[in-house]
Amino acid sequence: MRGSVRKRGSTYTWYLFTPDPVTGRRRQHSKGGYRTKRECQASLNDALAALRVGTFVESSKRTVASYLLDEWLPAMQPPRVRPSTWLSYQRNLERHVIPALGEIELQRLTPAQLTGFYRSLLTGGRLDGRGGLSAKSVKNIHGALHPALRDAVRWGYVARNVADAADPPKVVTPEMQVWSPAQLRMFLTYVRDDRLYAAWMLFATTGMRRGEVAGLRWVDVDLAAGRVTPRKPRVEVNYKVHVSEPKTAKGKRSLALDPVTAAALREHRARQAEERLIVGPGWQDSGLVFTWGDGRPLHPERFSRWFERLAREAGLPKIRLHDVRHSYATAALAAGVPAKVVSERLGHANIAITMDTYSHVLPGMDERAASVVARLILDDEPPSEAAR
Numbered sequence: 001m002r003g004s005v006r007k008r009g010s011t012y013t014w015y016l017f018t019p020d021p022v023t024g025r026r027r028q029h030s031k032g033g034y035r036t037k038r039e040c041q042a043s044l045n046d047a048l049a050a051l052r053v054g055t056f057v058e059s060s061k062r063t064v065a066s067y068l069l070d071e072w073l074p075a076m077q078p079p080r081v082r083p084s085t086w087l088s089y090q091r092n093l094e095r096h097v098i099p100a101l102g103e104i105e106l107q108r109l110t111p112a113q114l115t116g117f118y119r120s121l122l123t124g125g126r127l128d129g130r131g132g133l134s135a136k137s138v139k140n141i142h143g144a145l146h147p148a149l150r151d152a153v154r155w156g157y158v159a160r161n162v163a164d165a166a167d168p169p170k171v172v173t174p175e176m177q178v179w180s181p182a183q184l185r186m187f188l189t190y191v192r193d194d195r196l197y198a199a200w201m202l203f204a205t206t207g208m209r210r211g212e213v214a215g216l217r218w219v220d221v222d223l224a225a226g227r228v229t230p231r232k233p234r235v236e237v238n239y240k241v242h243v244s245e246p247k248t249a250k251g252k253r254s255l256a257l258d259p260v261t262a263a264a265l266r267e268h269r270a271r272q273a274e275e276r277l278i279v280g281p282g283w284q285d286s287g288l289v290f291t292w293g294d295g296r297p298l299h300p301e302r303f304s305r306w307f308e309r310l311a312r313e314a315g316l317p318k319i320r321l322h323d324v325r326h327s328y329a330t331a332a333l334a335a336g337v338p339a340k341v342v343s344e345r346l347g348h349a350n351i352a353i354t355m356d357t358y359s360h361v362l363p364g365m366d367e368r369a370a371s372v373v374a375r376l377i378l379d380d381e382p383p384s385e386a387a388r
Helices: 037-053 064-075 083-101 111-124 135-154 181-190 197-206 210-214 259-282 300-313 322-334 339-346 351-357 359-378
Strands: 004-008 011-019 026-034 234-237 240-243
Touching: 004 037, 011 037, 026 037, 064 083, 064 135, 083 111, 083 135, 083 234, 083 240, 111 135, 181 197, 181 300, 181 322, 197 210, 197 259, 197 300, 197 322, 210 234, 210 300, 234 300, 322 339, 322 351, 322 359, 339 351, 351 359
Parallel strands: none
Antiparallel strands: 004 011, 011 026, 234 240
């Protein structure tokens, strides 16, 4: 199979024929618009080479916008991905990608165009016109485009994923802010009479995510066995709440509770039962552990705002609610809890994530391990005369 090149007006077009996989008849493929015959022949040679190795894609005028909006986003709808993930994809693609790249033909999109797009977002990507987006926000946009273009390759629309060759910005991870065990204890002492005391205990003693605590239901709590099993996280996207699935497969876990946290949950359940009697028919039975006084679900963001106010009142260093999770993990690792156990309690996809996230704790663990093993070997009773 050789194909052919012809001049059409002032430009050149190549043609080649392939057998239709269904009917066996010859199908014509062509691509034009080349300024010179040499440029057209080079493109034809690339097409023939792709055909030989099975990577040839039929020429199409499909635009980036039509592909993303009409094909890819509908195909990604839950349960293919988590609802919060899909909404994040939709928001980033519709707000940023489509306006800038939507009219470009999908097959003509280049790594240079993507890199330039990311650069423009950094300098002027805010929708309110007040400057650029953060590197993390741009990286999230890349995180939506990359799987979309990967699927375009898989579906035979393009020959390669140009996002692989683009240069998204590097995100510099800020230094982790955590509370010490003493500061965690100070906070828990300060909030002892707060109506969400049991929630603060869960954050501090299990490392559960905000969405997991916000979505915890009484059917997920076994106080007799002293365990909780977060199954339906409540997460927010653009302040709209969505009941989701656990963030990872390992997120579907059962967590042992210490006696103090279990006792706090018992007290909370008794208080909620009293509130239910007081409210009567107006009680909204959501089944959730943490609610307003009339049973209405608490918005996940409410936990964060409530926490920040209480931490400020307690005179503690400013950290995010999510940093309590980091504080728990750091304290557990520093106390010698095996990293595998910490990883499982946090619901990380694998232990490598745990080790990478909390690498700042590892040097101390290494030194302690060296000392412990050395004591086992060297601090034993001196050998007897017989042993000599």
